[in-house]
Amino acid sequence: MASSNILAEKDYQTKVLQARSLDNFDKNIICPNFTYVFYTELEINLNWNFHDPMEQWYLLFAEISLPICCAKKINENNHTPVQVFVYPPNRLIIYHNAKIKYRCLNCINEWTSARGRAIFQTEIPCTNKYNCLFVNLCTQECRLCRRNIQPSWYLCETTRVMKSVCRIIIEQFYSNRNFPLPIHQNSSSDERFIQRASQTNGRHHENLCQACREGYCYDSHRKYH
Template sequence: MLVPPHKAPRSHLSHPKPGLHLYRNPNNTLCGGGLPSVKTLEPLAMVHTPAATVPIPPTSEDSHEAMQASGRSIHEEHVRSMEAVWHGEFSKLFSQFYPHLWYLIPSPAAPSPRWYRFRDSAKVRFSCQQCGNGWTSMKGRVIFWYYLNPQGVPVPEGYLHFKLYGQQCKRCKNGRFEMAMWYPEEVVKVLGNVYNRVGQTYYGFYQPPLRQDRRPGKPRTQHNAELCQACKDGECTNAH
C-alpha cells in the first residue's frame, strides 16, 4: 500500500510539471526536462504485449529480411509502449511529492556514490532481435539511484536514475544483451516500491513493506548466469 505524505492539487496531477516527463531531444537521446542530454545510455527495456512477440523463423532470404523489418517495427512499438507505462506510473506517484519536482532518467551507471540506491526484481520476457528466440525470466533486474537536491530553483528537485538489465540469447550467444520486455504490473510494482523508499528517505514515510510478488510463471530453463547482464555486474542475488 502506498503511503503518500499528502495529495497534490488536482490541477497539478492533471497537468504534470515538466520534470515528470521523459524527453527525447533531436539527437535521439533521452533527458529529463531542463537537464542536459544523457548521451551514453543503456537501451531502455520494453513493455511486454502478448501479440506478435516472437517472429516466425525465416524460410528464405526474403522472409529473413521481412522478419528483421517486422522485428524492428515490433521493437519500436514496444519501446513506445514502455515509455508510456513507465512515464505514466512515475508521474502518478511522484507528482504526490509536489511542490518538489522529480525527474526519471535512464542511466548506465550510478551518477554518484553518494546517491541512495535501491534494487528490485520482476518477471520479464526477452525476444532475440537476431533469431526470434523468446524466453521468460523471473530474474529481471532494475537498479534505481535517487537524490533530492534541496538547492533546486525555484523548488527542490529530485532525480530518479534507473538501469534495466538484459540477457543474451542462448542460441546466438553473440555477446549482445537483449532488452527486457516488462509486464505493466511489474512496472507498477517496482515504481511503487522505489516511491515508498524515496518517501521513507526524504518525506517521513514509515517503513512500508516492499512488494515482492511477481507475475506467475515457470520458465522452461534454469537461469544462466553466463548470459545475464545483472549477474555479470554482481546484481543478480537478493533482489533488495
C-alpha cells in the same frame, strides 16, 4: 496566464485519475511503449505530492556506474528481491527484481526471466537541484546468437516496481511530510515482494545475465529461474 495554469493542472489531474482507474488485468501485457508506464507511475505515486517544480522527480533511463564494493554488499544481502542501500555521502541505490520478457529479433528467440533486474540510483534531495532518478534495466544475452537483448517489461510488473520505488523514496526522504504511501492492491501481504507468477522451468543462465556477470543479481530464492 493564471487561468491556463489552472486548466493545465486540471488536465494533469484528470490524466492521473484516468491512469489510476486502469484495471490491473489490462496491465498484464507487454506494450512496446512500456517505458511510459515508468513515467506515469512516478507521477501517480510520487510527483502529484509536489507543486513546486524544483521538488518534482525526473526519471532518466541510463546506466550509471555503481560505487566500488557495491556487488560485495549485494551478495551479503541477497535474501530479498528489493534491496536499498545508502552510500555516503548522498547516494541512494535500489535494486529491484521483476519478471521480465526478452525478445531477440535476430533469431526470433524469446524467453522470460524471473530474475529481471532494475537498478535505481538517486541522490538525497537538496534545494536548488533537480531530483533525478536514474534507472538501468538490465539486459540478458540471447542463448542462440549471443546478442545483448534489451528487456520488455510487463506493464503489471512495471507498475508494481515503480510503486515500490516511490514508496522507498517517500520513506527515505519525506517521512516528515505525511505523503500517502502508494497503495498495494493485495493488502494481505506486501505486493512489493510478490512478482508476476513464473512458469519458467529452465535454469537461470548466469553467463548470459548482465546482473550476474556484474555481481548484483538476485540469487537466493532458487524457486525463481
